[in-house]
Amino acid sequence: MHKVEIDAEIDLLEENKRLANENRKYLRENMIKAVNIMGAIGSGKTLLIEKTIDALKGEIKIGVILGDVICKADYTRVIKYDVKVEPINTGKECHLDAHLIHHCITSFDDVDLILIENVGNLVCPVDFDLGEDYRVVMVSVTEGDDVVEKHPEIFRLADVIIINKISLANAVEADVDKMESDAKKINPKALILKTDLKNNIGFEDWTKFIRKILEK
Amino acid sequence: MSFATTIVENALRVALEHSAKKVYGITVVLGELLLINPDQLEFCYKVATKGTILENSRIHIEIAKADIKCINCGKAYDVAIPLCELCGGFVVVNGGKEMILKKIEMELDENQDRISSTDKTGGGLNA
Numbered sequence: 001m002h003k004v005e006i007d008a009e010i011d012l013l014e015e016n017k018r019l020a021n022e023n024r025k026y027l028r029e030n031m032i033k034a035v036n037i038m039g040a041i042g043s044g045k046t047l048l049i050e051k052t053i054d055a056l057k058g059e060i061k062i063g064v065i066l067g068d069v070i071c072k073a074d075y076t077r078v079i080k081y082d083v084k085v086e087p088i089n090t091g092k093e094c095h096l097d098a099h100l101i102h103h104c105i106t107s108f109d110d111v112d113l114i115l116i117e118n119v120g121n122l123v124c125p126v127d128f129d130l131g132e133d134y135r136v137v138m139v140s141v142t143e144g145d146d147v148v149e150k151h152p153e154i155f156r157l158a159d160v161i162i163i164n165k166i167s168l169a170n171a172v173e174a175d176v177d178k179m180e181s182d183a184k185k186i187n188p189k190a191l192i193l194k195t196d197l198k199n200n201i202g203f204e205d206w207t208k209f210i211r212k213i214l215e216k
Numbered sequence: 217m218s219f220a221t222t223i224v225e226n227a228l229r230v231a232l233e234h235s236a237k238k239v240y241g242i243t244v245v246l247g248e249l250l251l252i253n254p255d256q257l258e259f260c261y262k263v264a265t266k267g268t269i270l271e272n273s274r275i276h277i278e279i280a281k282a283d284i285k286c287i288n289c290g291k292a293y294d295v296a297i298p299l300c301e302l303c304g305g306f307v308v309v310n311g312g313k314e315m316i317l318k319k320i321e322m323e324l325d326e327n328q329d330r331i332s333s334t335d336k337t338g339g340g341l342n343a
Contacts (some may be wrong), residue, residue: 002323002324002325002326003240003321003322003323003324004234004321004322004323004324005319005320005321005322006230006234006319006320006322007318007319008226008227008230008317008318008319008320009316009317009318010226010230010316010317011314011315011316012222012223012226012244012315012316012317013313013314013315093218094218095218123251124218127250127313152296153249153251153296156296156298185297185298186297186298187298188298188299189298
């Protein structure tokens, strides 16, 4: 029996980094901005995408990548807005990765902006760079007002933090000020928005952000 | 589970490159900020290795600490906070997110020649 121990020293995340950089290169060469929208299940990610398309479709060409366990319901919602949508059924995988994005990104060539809806999860997506320009993290008051302090890493790396469904705060006894203050403590640089998307509260601040990033 | 699968796929690839008959153990380095539960990873590893030459092998997990410190005064921290509590400077996080397949202990096919190099990063053999 010839037993050996080898020093492998293999970076297991290198492949994702490599593909994320390829995605990033493609986006830059085609002057497309990409926004990775992460957040809790039911926080309002799909509604954010629908409203963004509806509000800006006259001025910005938008494409959408939807990641979910089974994408059909979200796909049916978004395709009604007559934009290019690529659905990715992630099955038991709890996050999108650069490899999945790499498969479909080159099918977007005539858009200004790609909105990527990540799988509803505040843990796993944070470690997988997709090649995006901006990271958005959404939560809603219905997840409890300690949801931000319980998941510091995903909020630490966000460019925009959206606290949604604020009109329900009293009904679910959630302290929105605490959520905002937790987010500021973890990430003082992030843009923090408080919204109720169903009732159009705070949505203009989001469209202002989108217009601004497309000016760059 | 996806972390375990990635580890197993890469370990299998290296083992097969060396014509290994059996793998007895692997060592992985995980950055602390990946927030992977070692017990859970061990369990998932056990599931992912079933039916392969890695089945029943041990997984040794080394946790790599992140280097978290204030860029202004150099104070070190154990957790990632945005601003230094001492001087108010920005606190920077380096590392803590790595996932490295460090070592593989395996049994080679006795009919193979002794191996002189191993992997793409130039790691050596420790017989």
